[in-house]
Amino acid sequence: MSETSSFDAFYAASARRVLHAMYAMTGDLAEAQDCVQEAYARAWQRWGRVAGYDDPEAWVRTVAWRLAVNRWRRGRNALAALVRHGPPPPGRPPSEDNVAIVAALRQIPEAQRRAIVLHHLCGHSVEDVARETEAPVGTVKARLSRGRAALAALLSEDEPDKETSLA
Structure with missing residues (x-):
């Protein structure tokens, strides 16, 4: 089976489960979809190595979860900066x-x-x-x-x- 066919079969068999798991973990369908999409893109880039893992689906779930956590951290840090420094001054309207x-x-x-x-x-x-x-x-x-x-x-x-x- 070619690398592309192997990844396609893996994706078709696991994407729905990974999305449901991420949705349950994040509580936000759009956020879950974004993280899962990015995780599968990363899996595809490393498919030669990821395919050899005992559980490639767990690898994708872990990557998706870490992406979600990183987004939350960035959001939390942005909120802390907003609280500390206040909102930016309003921009001028276009002429x-x-x-x-x-x-x-x-x-x-x-x-x-x-x-x-x-x-x-x-x-x-x-x-x-x-x-x-x-x-x-x-x-x-x-x-x-x-x-x-x-x-x-x-x-x-x-x-x-x-x-x-x-x-």
């Missing part, structure tokens, strides 16, 4: 300009939006954008040009007409 830009960005095609964000907001060169998006430089330039034109049209629609607002 109207930022809200308008983000709303306009949502309305342009994804490829243009990605090029605009990478080039203008992240400060990448056209060549860097081309490399990251796996597109030719000319395509990136076209996307930037079309994206800027679309944004200009969208943002000018959002601005009130200055002559009518003065009346």
